[in-house]
Amino acid sequence: MPVVRRFGLALIVIATGAFAVAGEAAAQMPRPWQIGMQAAHSPVQQAIESLHDLVLIIVTVITLFVAGLLGWVMFRYNVRRNPNPSQTSHNTVLEMAWTVIPVLILVVIAIPSFRLVYFEDRTQHADLTIKVTGHQWYWEYTYPDSGGLDFSSYMVAEDQLKPGQLRLLDVDNQMVVPTGKNIRILTTSADVIHSFFIPSLGVQRYAIPGRTIETWMKVDQPGTYYGECNQICGTNHSMMPISVKALTPEAFAAWVTQARTTSSDAAPAEPRVRLAAAAQ
DSSP states (O other), rough: HHHHHHHHHHHHHHHEEEEEEHHOEEEESTTOOSSSSSOOSSSSHHHEEEHEEEEHHHHHHHHHHHHHHHHHHHHHHHHTOOSSSSOOOHHHHHHHHHHHHHHHHHHHHHHHHHHHHHEEEEEESOEEEEEEEEETEEEEEEEEEGEEEEEEEEEEEGOOOOOOOOOTTBBBBEEEEETTSSSEEEESSSSOEEEEEEEGGTEEEEOOOOEEEEEEEESSEEEEEEEEEEEEETGGGGGEEEEEEEEEEHHHHHHHHHHHHHHOOOOOOHHHHHHHHHHH
């Protein structure tokens, strides 16, 4: 009886922990031994996962078919069962089949792929615009719709981490967005090519000097969403994390008011010296 009771208590603890993790979007980040994608928290990422699942099903069916066909050929046409091989060199039906069927499969994959590319390209009704500028090695966020609010975001050095902050992921100034709103993202760069990548929100765009590239996102619930620079951009490439804080629209409006009165740029005086020391 005590064993059953302990087993029941263990199940309750596991279930409670699972619900707690599922209920919070406060730490959308890579997990140890994670194989699948991070949980989707935007329409774009949900569409990406749908396309991924479709392609995975098609690939699985093709793999099973080819494996079964190979097995059948090895069994039916081995030297014992078929000592005198046929000399067939042409079969019109088979040749048409292995040409037409792959084309149809590619069409089935191409149509939702093109739809997804255009879907994630831009939003027609943006509630907020944020310009993201990549620097070696930090991000700069500008809010033209919020009085030109502008600030820089640097990785928190390992020796300056506070309790609860994540190594190589947390930053001094988070990119703050409202939930349930269409947010236009404009990426560019001040020096070399960077890549603005937030897996759980389905955002990935190059930041290229002299160009402005557009995408969008719509965060479904409050929380913190982590990303990284996804393009090798120099010595401290690994020290360009992205931390997005999603707030309710009311909390976001309060944050904008407070941020305006604080400062326009919270960057440290000598970021390169600090980052170089952190790298060492």
